[in-house]
Amino acid sequence: MTQDLGTTRRLIQAGRTSATDEIERCIAAAQSDACAHAFTRTDFATARQRASQPGAQHLPLAGLAVSIKDLFDVRGQPTAAGSVVLADAPAAAHDCAAVARLRAAGASILGRTHMVEFAFSGVGTNPHFSTPVAWDARFGTLPGPARVPGGSSSGAGVSVATGAAFIGLGSDTGGSIRIPAALNGIVGFKSTARLVPASGVVPLSRTLDTVGALTRSVSDAIVAHEILAARRVTRSPAPLSAWRLAVPQTLFLEGMDATVAQAFARTLQTLRSAGAHIEEITLPEVAEALQINATGGFSAAESYAWHRHLLAQHGHRYDPRVRSRIERGAAMSAADYIDLLDARQRWSERMQAAIDGFDALLSPTVPIVAPTIASVAPADGQDPAQDAARDTAFAQANSLLLRNTSPINFLDGCGLSLPCHQAGELPVGLMVWHGPLRDDAVLNISLRAEAALAMP
Structure with a gap:
C-alpha cells in the first residue's frame, strides 16, 4: 500500500526524506495516467513553495500534499x-x-479534485468532465475494464489512492467519503457532522452534510480529524x-455480490480470530430509514431550496441525473419537511436505543x-436505447452504493x-x-x- 502520512512524517523528522522530495513524488503521481481526471485544477508551484518553507516539517502535516x-x-x-x-x-x-485548518497544520494544497456535480450521487460520474478511474491503493491498477471511483468525492479518493495526496478533503452527505474510500482501497472517515464546521462549503443538505477526509490509514484519519475538528x-x-461489536443483518447484508460477501465473511472471521466479540442483530430500524426518506428526504428538500433560482436560469446546463434528484424537493411542502424532522427524531431515538449496548457496528461499506x-x-x-439502459443501471448502482452508508448520516452518526x-x-x-459523538x-x-x- 502507498506509504501513509504518519510514516512519511517520521521519515522527514529522521532526515531520511523531505517535504520537498515528497511533493515532487506527489506531483509525479498527480500527472500520471492513474490519476487522470482526478484533479480539475492544480497549483504545483504554490505546493512546492509551501513544502519548502522553513519549519514546515514540525507542523502536523509537515508540508505534505x-x-x-x-x-x-x-x-x-x-x-x-x-x-x-x-x-x-x-x-x-x-x-x-x-481549508484554513489544513493550511495552519502545514498542508501543501496540490489542487482541487473532481466531484459529482453538486455532490448529488454516490457513483462518481460527471457529464461535464471525464470521470477518473478507480484505483486500488493496496495492490495497484484494477483488473479489467475501467470502473467508477465512487462519489461524490471521486477525485479525492483517486488522488489519495494513487499517491498524489496524503489527505483528500471531502464531504459526506449519504456516503460521499466512505464510498470512494471503499472503491479505491483506502480509508474514509465521516465524523459526527457537528464536529467539523461546514462554513464556506457549497451545501447539498444542511442537515446531513459532513466535512471529512480520505486517507491511506486509520492513524492518518485520526490526524486529519483532529485537525479538521480542532479536537483531540x-x-x-x-x-x-475489550469491545462489544455487532453485525446488523437487516438491509446491510442484502444483495451483496460474491466478492463483497466473501471479503466480509473472511474479515469477520479474522477479527474473531484476533479476539473480537461480534454478535449478529436484526436492527429492523435501518429499513425504516429508507421508507422515511422515500420521497427524497433532506437532500432533495434542502438542495432544492438552494438551487431553485439557479435551476430557473440554468437548469438546462445541469447534469440531468442531478437535476432530477434536486427537483424532487419541489414537491415537498413545509408540512412535509416538518414531518420529516419529527420522523427523524423519533427514528433516531429508537435506533440509538437499539445499538447503545454496543461499542461499534460492522457492515460492508457498500454491497x-x-x-x-x-x-x-x-x-x-447517440443511441436512445443505450442511454436509457445506462440511466437505469446508474440509478440501480447509485441506490446500492448509498444504501449502507446513508442511514449513518440520517442518524447523525459516525x-x-x-x-x-x-x-x-x-x-x-x-x-x-455508531451513533452521534461515538467517534x-x-x-x-x-x-x-x-x-x-x-x-x-
Whole structure:
C-alpha cells in the first residue's frame, strides 16, 4: 500500500526524506495516467513553495500534499462544485474553515479534485468532465475494464489512492467519503457532522452534510480529524477483545455480490480470530430509514431550496441525473419537511436505543464492487436505447452504493471505511460505525481492526 502520512512524517523528522522530495513524488503521481481526471485544477508551484518553507516539517502535516474537493472555498479560486453553472463564479475571498485548518497544520494544497456535480450521487460520474478511474491503493491498477471511483468525492479518493495526496478533503452527505474510500482501497472517515464546521462549503443538505477526509490509514484519519475538528481523539489501548461489536443483518447484508460477501465473511472471521466479540442483530430500524426518506428526504428538500433560482436560469446546463434528484424537493411542502424532522427524531431515538449496548457496528461499506464506467456512463444522445439502459443501471448502482452508508448520516452518526480485500479481488470496504459523538470509539476500534486485517 502507498506509504501513509504518519510514516512519511517520521521519515522527514529522521532526515531520511523531505517535504520537498515528497511533493515532487506527489506531483509525479498527480500527472500520471492513474490519476487522470482526478484533479480539475492544480497549483504545483504554490505546493512546492509551501513544502519548502522553513519549519514546515514540525507542523502536523509537515508540508505534505493535500487535495481539496471542488466544493470548498479556497482563497483566490472560484468554487465550481463540479458544475459548469458555477464555472464563472467569483473567486472566494477566504479559505473555508476546513481549508484554513489544513493550511495552519502545514498542508501543501496540490489542487482541487473532481466531484459529482453538486455532490448529488454516490457513483462518481460527471457529464461535464471525464470521470477518473478507480484505483486500488493496496495492490495497484484494477483488473479489467475501467470502473467508477465512487462519489461524490471521486477525485479525492483517486488522488489519495494513487499517491498524489496524503489527505483528500471531502464531504459526506449519504456516503460521499466512505464510498470512494471503499472503491479505491483506502480509508474514509465521516465524523459526527457537528464536529467539523461546514462554513464556506457549497451545501447539498444542511442537515446531513459532513466535512471529512480520505486517507491511506486509520492513524492518518485520526490526524486529519483532529485537525479538521480542532479536537483531540481520546486514544484507547484496549484490544479488540475489550469491545462489544455487532453485525446488523437487516438491509446491510442484502444483495451483496460474491466478492463483497466473501471479503466480509473472511474479515469477520479474522477479527474473531484476533479476539473480537461480534454478535449478529436484526436492527429492523435501518429499513425504516429508507421508507422515511422515500420521497427524497433532506437532500432533495434542502438542495432544492438552494438551487431553485439557479435551476430557473440554468437548469438546462445541469447534469440531468442531478437535476432530477434536486427537483424532487419541489414537491415537498413545509408540512412535509416538518414531518420529516419529527420522523427523524423519533427514528433516531429508537435506533440509538437499539445499538447503545454496543461499542461499534460492522457492515460492508457498500454491497457491490465498483461498476464499470461504461455501464453507467452519462447519456450521449447517440443511441436512445443505450442511454436509457445506462440511466437505469446508474440509478440501480447509485441506490446500492448509498444504501449502507446513508442511514449513518440520517442518524447523525459516525462511520469509517477501511479496506478488507485481498490481492486479486476488487476493493471492498469494512464500515465501522455508531451513533452521534461515538467517534473516538469508532476510530479506536478501526485501528485495531486495521491491524488485525494486516496480519499474515
